[in-house]
Amino acid sequence: MEYLFTNEQTQFRESLQNFFRKHSPTSEVRRLMETQLGFDREVWGNACRSLGLSGIAIPEKYGGSGFGPVELSIVCEEMGRSLYCAPFLGSVICAGSAINLSSANEETKEQYLSQIASGEIIAALAVTENKPLWRDENFVTAATPIDKNTFQLTGEKNYVISANAADVILVITNLEERATLFAVERDAEGLNVSDLSVMDPTRKMSACSFNKTPAQCLGSIDLETLCSHVLIYLSNEMIGGAQQLLDSAIDYTKLRFQFGRSIASFQAIKHRLADLLLELELAKSACYQAAQALADNEKIQERSSLAKSAANEAFLKAGLECIQLHGGIGFTWENDTHLWFKRAKSSEVLLGNSAMHYERLLLAIPTVDSALRRAS
Amino acid sequence: MSDFSELRKEVSSWINANWDANLDLITWRKKLADSGWGAPDWPREDFGMGLSPEESSVIEEEFSKKGVIGAAQSGVRLLAAVTILEHGTREQKDRYLKPILTGEENWCQLFSEPGSGSDLAGATTRADLIGDEWIINGQKVWNTSAHHADFGLLVARTNWDVPKHEGISYFIIDMRQEGVEVRQLKQMNGHASFNEVFFTDARVSREDILGAEGRGWQVAMTTLAYERRSFDRARRVSSDMAGDASIYREYEMELEKANEPYKWYPQRAGRGDLVLETAIETRAIENAAIRQEIARFHVLNESAKWTAARAKAAQKAGQPQGPEGSLGKLAASRVAQSAARVHTSIMGNGALLTGEGSLKDGVLAEVLVSTPAISIAGGTDEIQKNIIAERVLGLPKEPRFDSGPFRDVQKNADKNST
Numbered sequence: 001m002e003y004l005f006t007n008e009q010t011q012f013r014e015s016l017q018n019f020f021r022k023h024s025p026t027s028e029v030r031r032l033m034e035t036q037l038g039f040d041r042e043v044w045g046n047a048c049r050s051l052g053l054s055g056i057a058i059p060e061k062y063g064g065s066g067f068g069p070v071e072l073s074i075v076c077e078e079m080g081r082s083l084y085c086a087p088f089l090g091s092v093i094c095a096g097s098a099i100n101l102s103s104a105n106e107e108t109k110e111q112y113l114s115q116i117a118s119g120e121i122i123a124a125l126a127v128t129e130n131k132p133l134w135r136d137e138n139f140v141t142a143a144t145p146i147d148k149n150t151f152q153l154t155g156e157k158n159y160v161i162s163a164n165a166a167d168v169i170l171v172i173t174n175l176e177e178r179a180t181l182f183a184v185e186r187d188a189e190g191l192n193v194s195d196l197s198v199m200d201p202t203r204k205m206s207a208c209s210f211n212k213t214p215a216q217c218l219g220s221i222d223l224e225t226l227c228s229h230v231l232i233y234l235s236n237e238m239i240g241g242a243q244q245l246l247d248s249a250i251d252y253t254k255l256r257f258q259f260g261r262s263i264a265s266f267q268a269i270k271h272r273l274a275d276l277l278l279e280l281e282l283a284k285s286a287c288y289q290a291a292q293a294l295a296d297n298e299k300i301q302e303r304s305s306l307a308k309s310a311a312n313e314a315f316l317k318a319g320l321e322c323i324q325l326h327g328g329i330g331f332t333w334e335n336d337t338h339l340w341f342k343r344a345k346s347s348e349v350l351l352g353n354s355a356m357h358y359e360r361l362l363l364a365i366p367t368v369d370s371a372l373r374r375a376s
Numbered sequence: 377m378s379d380f381s382e383l384r385k386e387v388s389s390w391i392n393a394n395w396d397a398n399l400d401l402i403t404w405r406k407k408l409a410d411s412g413w414g415a416p417d418w419p420r421e422d423f424g425m426g427l428s429p430e431e432s433s434v435i436e437e438e439f440s441k442k443g444v445i446g447a448a449q450s451g452v453r454l455l456a457a458v459t460i461l462e463h464g465t466r467e468q469k470d471r472y473l474k475p476i477l478t479g480e481e482n483w484c485q486l487f488s489e490p491g492s493g494s495d496l497a498g499a500t501t502r503a504d505l506i507g508d509e510w511i512i513n514g515q516k517v518w519n520t521s522a523h524h525a526d527f528g529l530l531v532a533r534t535n536w537d538v539p540k541h542e543g544i545s546y547f548i549i550d551m552r553q554e555g556v557e558v559r560q561l562k563q564m565n566g567h568a569s570f571n572e573v574f575f576t577d578a579r580v581s582r583e584d585i586l587g588a589e590g591r592g593w594q595v596a597m598t599t600l601a602y603e604r605r606s607f608d609r610a611r612r613v614s615s616d617m618a619g620d621a622s623i624y625r626e627y628e629m630e631l632e633k634a635n636e637p638y639k640w641y642p643q644r645a646g647r648g649d650l651v652l653e654t655a656i657e658t659r660a661i662e663n664a665a666i667r668q669e670i671a672r673f674h675v676l677n678e679s680a681k682w683t684a685a686r687a688k689a690a691q692k693a694g695q696p697q698g699p700e701g702s703l704g705k706l707a708a709s710r711v712a713q714s715a716a717r718v719h720t721s722i723m724g725n726g727a728l729l730t731g732e733g734s735l736k737d738g739v740l741a742e743v744l745v746s747t748p749a750i751s752i753a754g755g756t757d758e759i760q761k762n763i764i765a766e767r768v769l770g771l772p773k774e775p776r777f778d779s780g781p782f783r784d785v786q787k788n789a790d791k792n793s794t
Binding site for chain 1: 773
């Protein structure tokens with residue numbers, strides 16, 4: 001990409017937009033968010049087959065299309081814009097990235113990734129216990145060895161995305177002081193998945209408890225890297241949502257007449273929208289640059305935190321502004337703004353708020369890190 | 377793409393045959409102007425060679441490779457040149473272009489007024505045709521380098537009975553005359569980069585109108601369109617060319633004089649480059665609350681750089697300008713003001729001091745008192761937001777109150793009547 005999208009990438013984006021416009025109008029989002037499952041298996045299956053969405057991040061040798069992080073970020077952005085309800089973030093991004101980045105052998109990777117790629121299985125990734133950032137010092141879930149590759153897990157994982165639909169739950173906890181990836185089948189003994197009452201009903205989450213639950217050890221994993229990967233995709237999803245909110249505010253203020261004129265002709269409104277556009281374009285640059293950093297495998301810790309904090313601020317501001325610019329109607333359930341506002345709020349805290357990422361990105365800068373080491 | 381090897385050969389052989397470091401600067405530049413190599417992208421009949429901007433920069437490269445001094449183009453001179461090239465008569469081109477290239481004559485821009493800043497077309501400096509001369513009365517402000525200018529690019533009102541944009545004419549005025557008074561304007565940061573210019577029955581000969589009477593707004597648009605580009609160029613010209621010959625000393629002095637008004641501009645932009653290093657040097661980095669502020673600034677600063685890079689890449693690829701292309705000025709304001717904030721936190725009590733004994737030899741103190749200018753100069757943030765809202769987001773314009781004859785348009789409130 002190097003600052004610009006290619007023609008192929010732009011065409012790809014347009015085909016995604018067409019698909020989501022057709023299959024994810026807000027009437028459909030509203031229908032699905034009221035269901036326990038939270039998505040339409042038929043539409044998801046169709047997206048996996050016709051658009052190859054589930055295989056997009058997965059290397060060709062495992063049956064995916066092997067697109068790069070930039071294309072995958074485009075998918076996330078367009079999904080965020082349309083609030084398309086699917087186990088994409090949970091299964092493809094989180095679980096897929098975890099398997100790909102783990103030390104699992106080729107055979108194991110192939111087994112899981114090809115099934116995720118085809119959409120045959122839905123996987124969920126259970127990492128978070130109490131703290132939002134994925135740090136191994138936070139884990140208390142215990143892994144007890146039974147034989148060479150089989151363990152028993154005991155503990156609780158929280159805020160597990162798409163666990164309600166998952167065929168397999170991938171769990172990360174410490175084994176001999178190393179973050180390690182385990183696989184738990186959905187029907188495993190001692191596994192309890194209970195749906196959480198989440199603020200953003202378009203993204204289902206569950207709490208998972210394990211009581212001497214049999215698990216297969218897949219290999220170790222670098223949590224910081226995994227965290228960076230997921231953050232970058234999440235951030236790109238967020239700016240898509242922010243764009244939708246800006247567009248909606250513009251459309252509405254143009255049509256709304258008060259005092260005999262369109263309210264969009266008042267500078268009080270224009271200046272707010274111009275400021276919001278600036279905020280959004282700045283955040284887009286941070287997110288696109290982060291996707292490119294992932295492709296180049298360069299400075300991903302700094303770039304991922306930069307992208308997440310920029311996306312946090314832009315998306316939240318877009319949500320608040322969009323409600324304000326709609327006036328009273330923007331506060332109603334009937335108006336669609338709250339759907340994106342709730343996504344903005346929940347995304348803001350998912351995997352760490354801005355304050356956490358400000359600290360994380362500074363610590364990724366070598367001169368800052370060494371200055372702080374000298375001090376302590 | 378061509379590597380312009382033919383062109384390089386040609387310019388190279390001209391330089392070998394003509395460059396002489398023992399000439400004085402003006403003599404050398406006269407030779408250069410007559411040859412066309414001094415302004416290769418100008419038309420052949422006007423001291424140029426009619427080449428493209430790309431070819432022109434190839435020639436510039438060859439000049440600097442060989443340590444050859446080029447034409448004097450920096451500062452307002454280039455604005456004058458492009459405006460005269462586009463709107464001037466044959467006589468005007470013959471009279472003014474060559475001394476622009478040689479650097480013998482200096483120029484200033486006379487657009488803004490105390491009563492018309494954002495609303496440039498509301499100018500009230502008047503020009504009345506009496507006999508064969510235009511008689512000028514009024515006041516201009518924010519005129520860079522007017523104190524050593526020989527000529528000015530003047531926008532003045534020639535008709536008060538038509539809508540404001542239609543009653544403006546554009547003149548070339550001789551600054552060295554009775555009736556033109558230039559006063560330096562001292563800024564809050566202590567520098568004096570601008571002037572106020574007062575006209576009391578100053579004179580412009582009838583043939584020194586540029587463009588037709590009443591068409592001054594269109595001519596001014598040409599100047600304004602080139603304004604940004606030319607200042608970028610002025611800063612790009614560096615004095616890294618060196619030699620023992622006195623022509624290089626003349627050249628350096630010329631550059632120093634031209635760059636003098638702009639020497640605080642990096643501080644105006646916030647000096648974000650100094651944030652991390654100062655925080656580490658002062659150990660402010662050890663304070664978690666200040667780290668939050670630093671990181672917040674870092675996110676903004678990096679995002680703004682990438683946004684500018686996106687805009688530039690799109691322009692280079694010939695793609696239609698996206699929203700990112702119009703946001704640079706507004707983003708720069710935000711970056712500068714955030715930088716000033718975070719610098720203040722890092723400096724602590726150090727921010728109480730100014731001058732060379734203060735942090736970073738006074739550079740940071742200068743940042744604190746220079747950044748307020750950035751959201752005003754070259755179009756206020758408020759005007760930028762109007763432009764973005766109307767041209768990028770497609771929002772409707774506000775109703776106007778100044779579309780009738782200019783005479784009837786309300787001006788600044790008269791203190792005596794309120």
